[in-house]
Amino acid sequence: MKIAIVVFPGSNCDRDISWAIKNISGKKPDYLWHKEKNFTNYDLIILPGGFSYGDYLRCGAIGSHSPIMNEIKKRSQKGTKIIGICNGFQILTESKMLPGSLLKNENLKFICKKIFLKVKNNNTFFSKKYKLNEIINIPIAHMEGRYYCSKETLKELESNGQIIFQYCNDNGSIKNNYNPNGSIMNIAGIINLKGNVLGMMPHPERCSEEILGGENGIKFFRSIFESIN
Amino acid sequence: MKVKIEVMLRDAILDPQGNTIKKSLASLGFKNVKSVRQGKLIEIDLNSSSSTKEKKNIEKMCEDVLTNSLTEKYKIKFLK
Numbered sequence A: 001m002k003i004a005i006v007v008f009p010g011s012n013c014d015r016d017i018s019w020a021i022k023n024i025s026g027k028k029p030d031y032l033w034h035k036e037k038n039f040t041n042y043d044l045i046i047l048p049g050g051f052s053y054g055d056y057l058r059c060g061a062i063g064s065h066s067p068i069m070n071e072i073k074k075r076s077q078k079g080t081k082i083i084g085i086c087n088g089f090q091i092l093t094e095s096k097m098l099p100g101s102l103l104k105n106e107n108l109k110f111i112c113k114k115i116f117l118k119v120k121n122n123n124t125f126f127s128k129k130y131k132l133n134e135i136i137n138i139p140i141a142h143m144e145g146r147y148y149c150s151k152e153t154l155k156e157l158e159s160n161g162q163i164i165f166q167y168c169n170d171n172g173s174i175k176n177n178y179n180p181n182g183s184i185m186n187i188a189g190i191i192n193l194k195g196n197v198l199g200m201m202p203h204p205e206r207c208s209e210e211i212l213g214g215e216n217g218i219k220f221f222r223s224i225f226e227s228i229n
Numbered sequence B: 001m002k003v004k005i006e007v008m009l010r011d012a013i014l015d016p017q018g019n020t021i022k023k024s025l026a027s028l029g030f031k032n033v034k035s036v037r038q039g040k041l042i043e044i045d046l047n048s049s050s051s052t053k054e055k056k057n058i059e060k061m062c063e064d065v066l067t068n069s070l071t072e073k074y075k076i077k078f079l080k
Helices: A014-025 A067-077 A087-094 A151-159 A218-228 B016-027 B051-066
Strands: A003-007 A030-033 A044-047 A081-085 A101-103 A111-119 A135-142 A146-148 A163-168 A187-191 A197-200 B002-009 B040-045 B072-079
Touching (some): A003 A014, A014 A218, A044 A087, A081 A087, A081 A218, A087 A101, B002 B051
Parallel strands (some): A081 A197
Antiparallel strands (some): A101 A146
């Protein structure tokens, strides 16, 4: 199992996710600087959270043009699994590896709190250890997390089962009241059509150890480890 | 030659910043404001003086990097 974490200037969750992976799997991932163009094969490449390039221009926009991204796009087409969390999700939409875009939160606030998510599709590499419709408590920390896409894209996401996580309340009700940032249809995480690229705003690496206040993220990592082993 | 690029959120997209500015203006007594949209302005200084030659180049910059065509629209203005 070979995992790499891409480090952009301004990434700040790279070490957190490395810690979580090492803690759960016993294996330490590699770090890849965003200027890398030639690197060994990996089963999984993670674009971590943070503020690549200070969120200048648009969140993830400049990072999406980093030298490493061309190679990551090529490898994703060959089936390498890619995860973008928070700023990583923004980079994946800006690079068109995932449809849609992430806009400023509707309430214009940086939201840093634990929310509830519903697992809407557990038939993926990234969510197979969860039960369908399982409700998980997980932290979010972002200013630009309002998922937006066209009506046509939304229809495709729905009909193809590409919506993996939706914001909900502790009973699993998916209503606008439980939508922290104004995302269309409470969307918190999606995959590409091929099923090997996932983007999500919540942070599973921040709830994968009891000392951090929860372990709901462990199944996320175990799903992936099982998929690539 | 300088180029100014005005970037705005597309009309269909909620602009909470614009809405907040509108409310603020109303609270200050500017009651006749119908709506406010906030965008951004990018100014580029080119090593060129031909707007006809550079138009395509600037459009490519806008499409590739400077704007997100899903959520934003832009206008290019060449300054003499």
